[in-house]
Amino acid sequence: MPRAPGKASTLGIGGAIRARRRGLGLTLRQLADASALSVPFLSQVERNQASPSLLSLEAIARALGVGIDYFVSVPAPHEIVRRADEHDRIELDSPVTYERLSGRHAERKLEALRLIVPPGLVAPVIHREGEGFWYILSGELEMQLGDRTFVLRAGDSVHFDQRHPYGMRNAGRREVRMIWVGTPSIFRD
Known part of the structure; x- marks a missing residue:
């Protein structure tokens, strides 16, 4: 047709x-x-x-x-591949830096971001639909998940249901660099 x-x-x-x-x-x-x-x-x-x-x-x-x-199209190649020197910063009124690692195609189900969390930041406890995955690249991050608290260091990861209340705190003196992957996608263009 x-x-x-x-x-x-x-x-x-x-x-x-x-x-x-x-x-x-x-x-x-x-x-x-x-x-x-x-x-x-x-x-x-x-x-x-x-x-x-x-x-x-x-x-x-x-x-x-x-x-x-x-109704269902395959994303164009420029929406699939992201090169290391093509940082796509998401501008928000936040002390946390958000850089998109995932593609921008309209039908995406997940979002992949690199976050830079400054020292001293305490994020509010939230919950939302979907799954979350965090991978710590550098630094040390305290994570609250439900009534439990974890300390995550470089190389540590956590994969969780985001319907449980969760929050984070950078109690250290260095910024934390981490990868966040979640569903459903949260930033629409």
Whole structure:
């Protein structure tokens, strides 16, 4: 099937379906009839509250007159490879320095960052959905995870469910350099 112009890849699958449907002037009911899927299901898919199976996505694509790649595309090479001299600093109002190591493609599920934590920093205890992985490159970091406290040194790592409250403190005199990998992705472009 031919690919339609104006693909909305940054909107995710649900947003791309909604954008294409609206661009064609179709109602959810009309899309449901053409795809043999239910209106409630399609509504959830468009709001990214449900994920369509490959067969459902194929039916939606057919009903909207596009190929399945309209909704699911392979990231371009420049979105996959990150070179050592291409630091992508994320500007935040924070004493911690955040540098993106992961790609920037819209469908990514995880984020990989290099963090530089200054001496004396005490981060608030938080929790969120998904998994977290920390790897200490240099320095010493105190981590609170639930009601336990750990000291992490260069070469140490921790992999945890981020629904448990967690926080960190750099009680040392040197900055801590660490890798943080987490799901879901937290910084959107």
